[in-house]
Amino acid sequence: MDAAYQAISEGRQAAAIRMLRDQLEQHPDDLEARALLAQLLSWSGALVEAGDQAERVLARDPVHPEALRARADAAAWRGDFATALPVYRRYLRHHPSAQARLAYGNALVAAGYLQRARTTLDEFDLQRSWKTFEEFERVTAERQALVRRLHRRSAPSLLVGGTRYRDSAGSRRNESRAAFEQPLGDVRLNLLLELVETNDDQKSSDAHSALLGAEARVTDWLTASAALGATEIRDDQIDGYPVGRLNALGHFDNLDYRLRLERNVFNETPTLLTNRIRLSEMELGSGYAFSDRLQLAGNLTRTRYSDDNDSTEVELTPQVVLRLRDPGVRLGYRRNHLTFDRQSGSGYFDPDRLEADRIMLFATLFLPRLRGGVELYAGQQRFSRFGEPVEQFIADGSARLEVDLGRHLVLQTEVEGGNFDLRTPEGFSYWMGTLNLVFRL
Structure with missing residues (x-):
């Protein structure tokens, strides 16, 4: 001793x-x-x-x-x-x-x-x-x-920011947002206003959304949040739809778990907005740490589309922690299995069956004024759509960074890109960038 x-x-x-x-x-x-x-x-x-x-x-x-x-x-x-x-x-x-x-x-x-x-x-x-x-x-x-x-x-906070998305099918998406959060005791009230502008070489369509929500820790092992609002789609005509979400997540011992229920407008591309595609999703997720070095995460997502289509996705990610201390590094393998009932032709990627296998590399950084992470992967995907089998190499990456610029100002950035995009049936190659400023009032 x-x-x-x-x-x-x-x-x-x-x-x-x-x-x-x-x-x-x-x-x-x-x-x-x-x-x-x-x-x-x-x-x-x-x-x-x-x-x-x-x-x-x-x-x-x-x-x-x-x-x-x-x-x-x-x-x-x-x-x-x-x-x-x-x-x-x-x-x-x-x-x-x-x-x-x-x-x-x-x-x-x-x-x-x-x-x-x-x-x-x-x-x-x-x-x-x-x-x-x-x-x-x-x-x-x-x-x-x-x-x-x-x-x-x-302290209450105000977020303003935007996201830009482009893909190889010519779809362009510009998202602007403003969010206000007000703690009230142990409950956090929030209001989100969002404008999504989409266009390609043939069409354009916009979506205006407003959601009012709240988040609170229900018990020591469970946090819950909920939001309700509406989205208005504007192009040749104007239509409005109710939207909302319910989330529950928690952690107990070596197990974490989450449930997400969401009703939303599929606003990723002008084709999806023009076709007025909405989706209702249920996601179940969990993770388990067998030890400090070995972890397993999994997700099951069931989606119902407004054009009478359904999909089921299963994702499993075993991981090995290579470095425990900051910056943390993990190596993993991710297996995705995705099926659709049919090809609807409504503007989203709807294969009969998709299987993807990827090697993942994760890195995280937590410092007093700087937080961030990187996720990289490469692998192979196989799918069949309209009876045509396809096999291709896929690679993707994302990086996020959050910096405290002062006591009252935080900068949030994120970039993402690759050729594993499920937003459109043609445009697998894409990039996306986000910039937010958070003002602590």
Whole structure:
């Protein structure tokens, strides 16, 4: 243990982890070594194993302070608030401290419990006491960081931006949007106004949409959002249609899950708008982390089209994590299976059957003022449409970046392109770019 502490003090965290593993091979009942290992693993990004190691300690000593803190932190950093929040509360009951209360407050903010976070912050201010000046400085800095996070989540925001889309079939799409979000307690109200202008060499059509929605955490393991509105299509005539969506998503232990129900206008191309194609979708998705290195994600999407057509898509993506720490890197394989009842000729890609196999590369970056990600893939797709079989190489890529330009301004950008586009039956090659500005008011 002394050698491990020495390695930690020298910044050799990986070496300390190896030493503790060796120690536990010889002395598996050493709870202090296992709790310290859980803490180091969580700091290194191995959150699944950190939680497992902490649980092994807590099975023997349910109120072990270091194990409780490691278990709560690892779960919170994974977004598993159903596990993290009760463990934080247990920790505070048995081992109250300023830093633990601030960690609990940060988890409440991340979970969306803003009212509880304010109460926790008030209790912290009433109960604070410091043993040393160094502790005072450290905890004061952590408190200020929590106050800033709480203010950002509580402040209303205004988003303005747009998206440009082009494909090899000559379809052009320009999207302009404005969105306003107003937190009200633990509920986030939002209003979205959107204008979509589409055209090609023969036709043009526009869609004007307005949606009013709300989002809230229903329980520690479930967040729900809903929106209702209308879309008006304008070309040679004007028609209006109701639109809406309902989302539910959550995370518990190693499993995440989501449900999406949506009724919308298919507004990707002028042909689709001219034909007044609407769709009703139900998507079920889940992901499971078998370990820190091995994950599996899956989606099932069932779509009903207004031209009396139906499609079913199944997507599976096993992934191997190559790098746990920031920037994170994952390598995966994605399998898509898509079927349609018939070829409707309404302007969307509707094969009898499509199968696609792709190698995926994911990279993510999270810094205090900079967040982003890259997704690249290449593979092969096979499909049959109007009785004609086709096999072709496919490749695609996307990148997104979010930058805090100041306390009140955020820049969001995204670019995407490739030859795996399901929006039109002819235009597989496409590119798309998005730019948004978010003003925190």
